[in-house]
Amino acid sequence: MEWKIAFIGFGTVGQGFAEILLEKKELLRERFDIKYRVVAISDMLKGSIYDKNGLDLKKILDMVKAGRKLDEYPGGIKGLDALATIKETDSNLIVEVTYTDVKTGEPALTHVKTALNEGKHVISTNKGPPVKAIEELKKLADEKNVFYSFEGVVLAGTPVFNLLEYCLAGNKIKEVKGIVNGTTNYILTRMEEGMSYSDALKKAQDLGYAEADPTGDVEGWDALGKIVILSNTIFNANLKLEDVPREGITNITLDDIKSAKDEGKRWKLIASARIREDNTVEAKVGPEKLSLDDPLAGVNNAVNALTFVTDELGSVTIVGPGAGRRETGFALLIDFINLNRIFG
Structure with missing residues (x-):
């Protein structure tokens, strides 16, 4: 099968995936027998372009990096919005990488x-849909016999759902907990070195870790969306955002940091979910003082980590990048390879 790809959204993550597709085209063909062409791109800021014969991805990346609109691409059909691109092109794989709104999913x-x-496969790094409607979307994909995967929504390219599906298969997962927001972890690391919260936040913003409005990170909203997805995927919990207590890091002071250090502990923003004895699920997001012998306590800077508490292996911790252009693009590559394994 030849995959005909349509990008919905073409920001940082979409471009990162496009770069990987270009660079690894021969590897994908030789190792996985993956053949593809990108036929459409629709972005609310950059415009849209569709050519059923395939787009010159290198030319498009060069144009976008130079600040030019997709409308300037020679040839092709212009002006299709996102829904028209999904419905009216002959694509069979939709890469959904628009901006994230975990409160509405839209x-x-x-x-x-x-x-x-429409009977089209979907790979995505957008947290919104799985936060709001994971069961509905999984059921719809099954009914239509299509693939919907979102490996990158928790730790970007660091494996989470594939780890659970393959490497930890056969284990009962009792609890999942971890550092799922790199911005807050970076800030707490700098504060432990003596930097004030405001200075650490400014440094994070200068480095591109934090947005101009950092509320989603520092107030725990990003971590909240991720633990809801994990809870509902691992435990079939059917939790909503409002069901989960949330606290960010804005109330942690340098005195708190020093006090924890004196106790041989370290503050981290932890998202966690566990099965209670009555088989209900308890999830929460908030700062916790961790003993230094906890693997999560040693994860610093903008790095993320998740610990899975299992019945057969005990605690298994995976550490890696949780954001980034290529790192998140790589998650889409893994989804693409898995799609091809099943439907190719």
Whole structure:
């Protein structure tokens, strides 16, 4: 099968995936027998372009990096919005990488539903749809016999769902807990070195870890969306954002940091979910003082980590990048390879 790819959104992550596709085209063909062409791209800021014969991805990347619009691409059909690109092109794989809104799931939720209803496969790094409607989307994908995967929504390219599905298969997962937001982990690391919260936040913003409005990170909203996805995927919990207590790091002071250090502990923003004795699920996000012998306590800077507490292996911790252009693009590559294994 030849995969005909349409990008919905073409920001940092979409471009990162496009770069990987270009660079690894021969490897994908030789090792995985993957053949593809990118036929459409639709971005609310950059415009849209569709050519059923395939787009020159290198030319498009060069244009976008130079600040030019997709409308300037020679040839092809211009002006299709996201939904028209999904419905009216002959694509069979939708890469949904628009901006994330975990509170409403939109516009990505509508994009994913539309694609699945059209019988098209979807890979995505957007947290919104799985936060709001993971069970509905999985059921719809099954009914339409199509693939919907979102490996990158928790730790970017560091494996989470594939780790659970393959390497930890056969284990009962009792608890999952971890550092799932690199911005707050970076800030806490700098504060432990003596930097004030405001200075550490400014440094994170200068480095591109934190947005101009850092609320989603420092108030725990990003971590909240991720633990809801993990809870609902691992434990079938059917939790909503409002069901989970959330606290960020804005109330942690340098005195708190020093006090924890004196106790042989370290503050981390921890997202966790566990099965209670009555088989209900308890999830939460908030700062915790961890003993230095906890593997999560040794994870510093913008690095992320997750610990899975299992019945057969005990605690298994995976550490790696949780964000980044290529790192998140790599998660889409893994989803693409898995799609090809099943439907190729």
